[in-house]
Amino acid sequence: MWTEKYRPEDVAQIVGNEEAKVSFTRWLERKQGRKAALLYGPAGVGKTALVHAMSKKFQYEVIEMNASDTRTEKTILKIAGPSTTLASLEKFSRNTKGSLLLFDEVDGIFGKEDRGGVAAITKLVEQSQVPVVLTANDPDLQKLRPLKKVVHLIRFRRVRIPLVVALLQKICKNEGIVAEHEALEIIAQNSQGDVRSAINDLQSLCKGKQVLKTEDIVQLPMRNRALDIHDTLTQIFSARTTTEALAAIKRSSFDYDTFLLTIHDNLPLRYSNPDELSVAYDILSKADVFRGRIRQENWGLLSYFFGLLAWSSTVAPETYQPFDFMYPPKRILAMFWTKNKRILMQTICAKIGKKCHVSKKSAYFEFMPFIKAIVKKEGKSRLPLWFGLDKKETDYIKALD
Amino acid sequence: MKVLSKRGFKLPRLGKDKFVELMRKSGIGYEDGCFFVKDYNNVERTMNALFQILSEEVAFNQTCVLCGEEFQCLNCKHYDVCATHDLPLNCICYGCRLKPNLYDMYVSRFKEE
Numbered sequence: 001m002w003t004e005k006y007r008p009e010d011v012a013q014i015v016g017n018e019e020a021k022v023s024f025t026r027w028l029e030r031k032q033g034r035k036a037a038l039l040y041g042p043a044g045v046g047k048t049a050l051v052h053a054m055s056k057k058f059q060y061e062v063i064e065m066n067a068s069d070t071r072t073e074k075t076i077l078k079i080a081g082p083s084t085t086l087a088s089l090e091k092f093s094r095n096t097k098g099s100l101l102l103f104d105e106v107d108g109i110f111g112k113e114d115r116g117g118v119a120a121i122t123k124l125v126e127q128s129q130v131p132v133v134l135t136a137n138d139p140d141l142q143k144l145r146p147l148k149k150v151v152h153l154i155r156f157r158r159v160r161i162p163l164v165v166a167l168l169q170k171i172c173k174n175e176g177i178v179a180e181h182e183a184l185e186i187i188a189q190n191s192q193g194d195v196r197s198a199i200n201d202l203q204s205l206c207k208g209k210q211v212l213k214t215e216d217i218v219q220l221p222m223r224n225r226a227l228d229i230h231d232t233l234t235q236i237f238s239a240r241t242t243t244e245a246l247a248a249i250k251r252s253s254f255d256y257d258t259f260l261l262t263i264h265d266n267l268p269l270r271y272s273n274p275d276e277l278s279v280a281y282d283i284l285s286k287a288d289v290f291r292g293r294i295r296q297e298n299w300g301l302l303s304y305f306f307g308l309l310a311w312s313s314t315v316a317p318e319t320y321q322p323f324d325f326m327y328p329p330k331r332i333l334a335m336f337w338t339k340n341k342r343i344l345m346q347t348i349c350a351k352i353g354k355k356c357h358v359s360k361k362s363a364y365f366e367f368m369p370f371i372k373a374i375v376k377k378e379g380k381s382r383l384p385l386w387f388g389l390d391k392k393e394t395d396y397i398k399a400l401d
Numbered sequence: 402m403k404v405l406s407k408r409g410f411k412l413p414r415l416g417k418d419k420f421v422e423l424m425r426k427s428g429i430g431y432e433d434g435c436f437f438v439k440d441y442n443n444v445e446r447t448m449n450a451l452f453q454i455l456s457e458e459v460a461f462n463q464t465c466v467l468c469g470e471e472f473q474c475l476n477c478k479h480y481d482v483c484a485t486h487d488l489p490l491n492c493i494c495y496g497c498r499l500k501p502n503l504y505d506m507y508v509s510r511f512k513e514e
Contacts, residue, residue: 012511015504018466018491019441155442161479162493163466166503189482230445231484322449322458 002203003196006171011053014046015167015195016159023154024050028058028131034152036125036132038106040139041156042228044196047135051102060100060131076120099130107136107144122146140229140328145336158193161185167195168202172212179212186217229254233262233325236313237270245310256305260284260291261329263309269323276316283312341396348393355387372400402458405451406471407489409435412454423450438489448488460487465494467506 008014011021020039027037039047055062065076101124109117125132125147139148165181165188172179187205191198205216235248252259264284271277287308290301345364352363352371375381375397384394411434415423423429427450428440438447438461451459462471472494474486493503500506 010508010512012508015507016491018511023441153442157488157490158484160485160490160492161483162498162503163507166493166507170502170504185479189479192482193484234445322452324446324449 001200002171002175003199006167006174006199008046008049008053009056011050011057014049014053015163016193017041017045017050017156020154020156021050024054027152027154028054034150035128036134036151037154038134038136038139038147038151039154039156040136042158042194043137044191044194044198045156045159046195047156048102048104051100051133051135055100059096060098061096062102063099064102064104066102066104072116072120074116076117076124101128101130101132103132103134105136106134106147107138107141109143118143118147122150125150138228142328142332142336159195160193161188164188164191164193164195164198168198171199171202172206175206177206177210177212179206180214183212183214183217186214187220190220229262229327230325233266233327236263236310237266238320238322239310239314240317242307242310242314245314246306249306249310256291256294258329258332259309260288261331262325262327263313265326265329266323267312269326270313271316271319273316273319276319280312280315283308283315287312344393344396348387348389348397351387351389351393368397372397402460403451403455404460404462404473405489406462407438407464409437412436412451415454419454423454426450441489444488444490461489463490463492463494465497466491467493467497467500467503467510470494470496 011025014021020041024037024039027034039050041047052062054060103121106118106121109121121132121134134147134151136144139153165184168184168187169179169181172184184202187198187201191201201220202212205220206212209216229252232248232252232254236245239245239248249259254262264281267277267280267284271280287305290305290308294301294305346360349360349363349368352358352367353360356363356367358367371383371387374383375394384397389397420431423436424431426446428438428443428447429450430437430439438444440447444461448459448461460474463474464471474480474483474492476495477483477486477492480486497503497506
């Protein structure tokens with residue numbers, strides 16, 4: 001594979017993302033704050049390659065856990081735990097600075113197989129005495145939010161087309177292939193800044209050939225890359241027509257509910273005219289009705305849902321002005337910030353329900369208002385004791401509005 | 402469209418609150434009477450903040466990674482397909498694109514640094 005053969009061994013060999021390279025170097029030299037760095041951005045732009053090249057440059061021994069490993073709390077702590085607290089033996093035997101922990105594609109940690117993975121990494125980052133580097137495609141995922149608070153963020157972008165062309169020219173020269181400049185430009189454009197896929201495309205097109213012409217590129221299938229949330233929102237809100245917005249919605253890979261909430265939150269920022277805003281919300285409310293019906297397995301209505309979302313964002317295309325998008329949606333953020341409180345309330349209701357032989361829901365709606373009033377009124381009530389509530393839970397009930 | 406240089410640009414007088422907001426939230430720095438792009442993680446936010454201040458669309462000059470020259474995206478033939486056009490980033494200028502062995506030049510330039 002040419003992607004392996006031409007894997008960059010030196011930082012200078014990685015094309016593009018010069019700002020990210022500088023930021024990562026400064027962080028690794030410990031000139032910038034936090035213990036861990038999260039390199040995020042689209043696939044194939046050199047995130048992992050940069051970590052390996054930098055480790056080589058700064059003489060770190062890389063301990064890597066990637067998406068093919070099981071990354072449960074237990075395995076992470078077993079493999080990575082000791083290296084974060086103990087000095088590596090290699091530090092004494094070889095000329096290295098010690099270990100560097102690399103968790104590749106942390107947004108791929110999900111499901112039963114990787115239970116507790118993100119929490120374990122967060123814990124490791126906080127306690128680690130060695131540099132910890134994480135890579136991800138989408139750092140906005142809900143499960144990664146605790147991690148984002150404790151890491152130094154470095155964004156990678158799609159590599160500019162002239163830089164990809166320069167790399168492809170070099171590969172062609174090394175492989176003895178005479179390639180037309182335009183052909184290489186088409187490959188680079190089609191890769192949309194993904195260097196890995198550009199090299200793969202070049203290899204597949206050059207198989208058994210010594211000359212690569214523009215006509216040969218016809219065989220190349222168009223890459224239909226999913227848009228990230230920022231690109232999606234930019235494209236749908238700046239679209240001149242509903243069809244344009246619809247195309248952007250179909251290219252995004254976000255779940256329908258998050259998307260609906262995101263558009264809901266951004267409409268007031270998009271439309272300053274109250275009449276336009278009211279029309280947009282009216283259309284969005286219809287989209288919500290369709291979403292409700294789709295939930296009941298009416299998947300045939302999905303195109304109407306998309307169409308209404310696109311329509312709500314293009315009510316007055318001529319009035320578009322760039323604005324800061326609100327993402328993640330407020331509702332999801334509120335759920336995130338109140339998570340601990342909700343868990344505490346559920347525990348209290350479970351204890352009340354067990355004692356009174358009612359469900360948690362009944363305990364919350366029918367018992368809690370009275371228990372709250374009693375506990376507040378009688379400072380030293382025996383009720384919490386009877387329910388088996390601890391001090392934290394009792395204090396929480398007392399503090400309720 | 403207002404074309405700015407990421408290394409330094411002037412803005413009209415903003416007032417204290419707007420200036421503080423620009424420094425804290427928009428990834429812009431201020432030194433020797435000039436504003437510059439400080440944080441490259443969210444340059445889209447920087448562009449939006451500048452749009453609000455200048456009331457016209459903003460485009461940043463690109464810096465050539467090979468010769469250091471500043472140039473605009475507008476005349477680039479990849480403008481429509483480039484996802485990052487007009488952002489304050491690096492690229493290869495029109496003159497350097499015609500040179501042979503671009504990749505070797507790129508590598509040697511960064512090895513120097």
